[in-house]
Every structure is written in C-alpha cells, then in structure tokens.
Amino acid sequence: MILHYKCPSCGSEMRFDSESGDLSCQSCGKHENIENYPEELVTARFSVDEANEYHCENCGAVLLTTAETAATSCSYCGAAVVIADRLSGQLVPAKVIPFTISKEESMAAFQKWCRKGLLTPKGFMTADRIKSITGMYVPFWLFDLNSKVQVSAECTKVRTYTQGEYIYTETQYYDAFRDINLDYLKIPVDASVKMNDELMDKLEPYPYDQLKDFKTPYLAGYIAEKYNFTDEELLPRAKDKISSYIESYIASTFSGYHSTHYKTKHIDTRNVKSNYVLLPVWMISYDYNKSDYTFAMNGQTGKVVGKPPISTGKVTAWFSGIAVGTFFALKCVSFMMGGGFW
Template sequence: MEVVVYKCINCGGPLVFKADTQNWICDYCLSEFTEQEVKAFINNEQSNYESTMSGESLQEKKQLDQEFEEKAVGFICNSCGAEIVTDDTTAATFCYYCHNPTIIPRRLEGEFRPKKVIPFKLDREKATERFVNWCKRKPLLPKYFTSTSQLEKLTGIYVPFWLFDCNSNGEVAGEATKVRVYTRGDTRYTETRFYHVKREGKAGFKAVPADGSKKMDDELMTILEPYDYQDLTDFSMSYLSGYLAEKYDMDQNDVYGRVSDVIRKNMGSLLRETIQGYSSVRIQHSNVQLKEVDATYVLLPVWVFTYQFKGKTYLFAMNGQTGKIAGRLPISMGRAASWFGMISGATFAVLSLGGLFLW
C-alpha cells in the first residue's frame, strides 16, 4: 500500500506540521519550512515524477487523484468500527473512541477529497495545558483523570465537516398585543389591543457547519463552534502530518436535515426580531424555504480525549483552533462525598448523572 511521506528538503527525513508556528519541521535535522517552501518542493517532485510517466498513465493518475485516494492509509477499529485516515508519519496506537489497541490498516476508500482545511492552531503541549486547567475547575473528577498515562491519549484529529451556503425566503405571522394600564379617578383600567402581525424577508447563510461523522457526538461538535473560517486553506495531505483524520461516513444529504433545521430556526428568529413595539408576540405560522444550497467538504481540527470510568466511555473535545472545550464529565463518588460531606441521596443521584460542560 502506497502512502505519502513529506520529506525534509535538506536531509530527507519526515516533516511534521507544527500548529504553533504553522510551519513544517524535520525532527532529524531541525530544519523548518514554510507552507510556500513545502508546496514548491512537492510540486517540483510531482513534476519530476509525472515527466517519467506516459501520457496514458498520467491521465489515469490525475483522474484518481492519487495524493488522497491512493497515497493515504485507512484504519478500521475491530472493536467499534470507527474509520480514520492518516499518513504513515502518525502512529495509530489505539482507537480514540473505544481505546481498542488493535487497528488494521487498509486502503482508503474515500469518495471525495476535502476541498478545504483549517490547520491546527494549538499543538499538543498547549492543548494539554488548556485541558488540565479546565479540569482543575472540576473538583469531582476521578483522581487519575489527568494522569500522564491518560493525557497521552489526547489525540489531534481532523474531523470531517460539511459547510453549507444557501439563500432563504421566509415569512412569519402571528398575534401581537399592546397593553396599556391607566387610572381614572379611583379606577384602574387595563386596555389590551390585538394585532395580526406578519413579516417576510430574504437572507443568505454562509458556512453553516455539520459534522459528517457518525462516531462524533453532534452536540459536542456543535458546542465547539464557532470556527474562524477565514483560516480555511486549500487541502493538502501535508497538514495531516503528525495528526489523524477521519473520513466522513455521512454525506451532505445525510446531514442536510440537521443543517436545514438550524437555518430555518435562525431565519425565523431574524424575522421575529423585526416585530417590535408590542407587549407580547405569539408566532402562529412560520414558513422558510431554502434555495441555491451548496455544500463544501472540509476538515476541521479537534483535540479528542476519551476516558473509561466504571464501564462507561466519556468523550471530550477541544476546538483545535480556538481552544474551546466540551465534554461529559465522570464523577468520583468518593471525591464527591468528601467534597460535599453529608448530602441527601436524591441530590447526590442527580449530581452523579454528570452533564455537558464547556469552557
């Protein structure tokens, strides 16, 4: 199976993308290269390679887009079925969903190459520091939650996302009231007037995201938003160097319902906000139509951490660009008892359920 390895221009060692500098570094000779230098070197190598190929072979190569479709490595977890993809500079020592250590490499079977990617802005050291500081604010966590052995499982993953652009037409209609209270003599009056209200409008929506992974928690991925899409850059396999990347298993049609609900809700809110000057408003009818819908397949950076506690797996995620964190926290019964002292069984049962937290 053929894989891509981005070689150091000076010594030929593998290059690794560094989130803090946004450059590529060789760990052997410590050379550092910019994006322009890496792309120029790759293009030169590609040109030299193509010059040795026949016209028929070159055409076949272009059609298949071997950089992504044939030069990548796919992994399937035998335990939970998660599928991830990376180049051969990344060591896949465990499944980041279920911790299963048995991972079998196979040929990547992706249908599409991502169009854009947001490179990691937080490296492992900064991500770990942020995660530990976040955990310090959670006194009920198990004692070994942030142990070195656990933090080693913090994994940088490029998660597949679909970004939707569309235009929308919408209308809302309902009943509004104006209430006036006044006094005449010794009598206090309340006057209520009723109005039929209606609003119509058009709006454009850009880069509405939806993750394309069945394994990722949709609620978690939503909480990690927003990303700064000004950092989107043309996709290159070189950005995967040192990280994992998951292939989407839900296409744009699978996630469209989720996205359309978000757009319809936001369009309805925009129209509702234009109804002002009333004491109360009750929307009775809403209709939003989407048109000119277009979806772009991109990869977005996420640091993922999983923790197994009392037979359950807890998933945490950090936005690899902004550092925002979300996760469902396990609660140590012993630490909770020490922290709260004597508390009622009912209250303690509620606390034991944990919850979704963000930072």
C-alpha cells in the same frame, strides 16, 4: 497512492509543525513552506465498502486501513503517510484549518482543564491517567444557508388607565405581516460517522478566518478521514442548527406588542453553498476508576468538551453548604425583623 514527505536535505521524515505552519524535518530541523509546496492529487477512486491495503514507502510495511482513513501513521516505523487517492475527485476538501496547538500543548491544556473541575473527584483532577491523545482532521460540511420567511400574526397592544373611580383596560388589535430574508454563513456539521455529534457541536466556534486552501502536507503526522455523509444528507441537520435563531429573529420583529398570535408562518431554508472542509480536533482518552472517558479539544482554540465523572461527596458537600447558607440567611432576616435568632 501513498504520500510520504521526505526532507530534501537529509532524507528523514517531515511532518506538519503546528507552531510554524510549515513541514518540519524531525531530524535536521529544516522547514518548508506548505503554500509553495508542489502538490498533484491523483484522480484514482477506491471502493468505499471495504478496507484497502497500502504499503509504507518508508519501510515497506502493509498499511491496513478502513475505507474512511485519508491520513495515518505506519504502525511499524511511525512514518506519517497520506493516502492521496482518498483525497481526490469529489473527495478533495476545499479548505482546511491547520492545527495550531501541538500535542504537548494539548496535554498541558487538558491537565489544566481537569484541575478546574469543582465537582469532579480529586483523583480525576490530577489528570495523570491519560491513555492517548490523537490529532485528527475531522471532515465537516460548511453550509451557507438562506432563509426566506413570511409570517402573518394577530398582535395586541394593551393600555390601562384610570378615569374617575374606574380603571379601564383598552386592547387594540393589529394584523401584522413580516417578509424576512436571512443569510447564515459557514454553519458547520461534522460528516464522520465515528465522531460524536454532540461533542463536535460543542467544539464550536472555529476561527473560519484561518481557513486555508487544502494541501495534503497539512495532514502529515495526523489522522484524517474522508466524509461519510454528503452535504445533501446533512442539510437537515444544518437547518435544525439555525432553526432557533430564525425563531428568535422572528419574535424580535414583534417586540413592540404585548401579545402575538401567529396565524401563518412559512420558512423556506435553502443551501446556497456547501464546502467540504477538514477541522483540527485532539481526541483524548482518559482512564479513571476502571472506566474510559473521551474528551475532544479544538485544535485551534484549545476549547475542551466532554463529560467528566462527578464526585458524590463533593456534590453532597456543595448542596449541604447551600442549605446551611440559606438557613443562616433566613435566620438573619428573621432576627432583623424582630424575631429570635433561634
């Protein structure tokens, strides 16, 4: 089933408007509140192993998509379409964070970000080689995790004091035990096989107070994909994302000791709840010096991540400046201590 949102006033196409948060008509400017929009999701399923053929309800053209695509645009008339049966049953997202940054705003923000690159080539900083900017709703699982931690350790406190002509060092040994209960809420893990995990992780944090109940009109005008990995498959990644925080918290509970030797450490992390959500991402393709670069922008906060090219000349000049500055500083110190400047 294809969902194509038509304006009730003039019949033209309606798309999600990031500024107002409504469906907006591209022709007459009419707005419709999504929260009050009547929406029924069908329960039909589809094969996840093959591409499926659908027809655009606007012009009748064939929409040939991959099995993961849940929202796209018609290649012929440009109409925004949502493939509803790919957002049904177990594939229905629980929540969505809508875009608040428009395509024009994302373009301006990216150009501003490029100009801040202190070590990037001058030609790259002009940001005039953008090939495409695509708004995508990326599938994520949000995990609420609980960690029960039990740690036993041998700790020491060291005291040094002087008595007469002697210096004494006194070491006291303690057997310490910690029974810790930790809760971590809304740990995000991207669930798309096409997305670079490193890029998606660096886009965090998202403003989770902006999560809204999922409705398909939010996807109109953007690309959206269903998840490739279940929450069970991604649970190890979620656990790994909080592992350093758990270790840091354990260490903080032994802060009063001079040394700590862990004898046993048992960490049991379990998934309390996981929600399938869609989060907004602008994917930016940039062509520079016959090479393609991919950047991602948080569609809510405007944060840009990616690896720009590095200018060899700027790096050389930067290190040369440091070397000259260090040499000059050392000579000044030598001069003030009575040595010659040269």
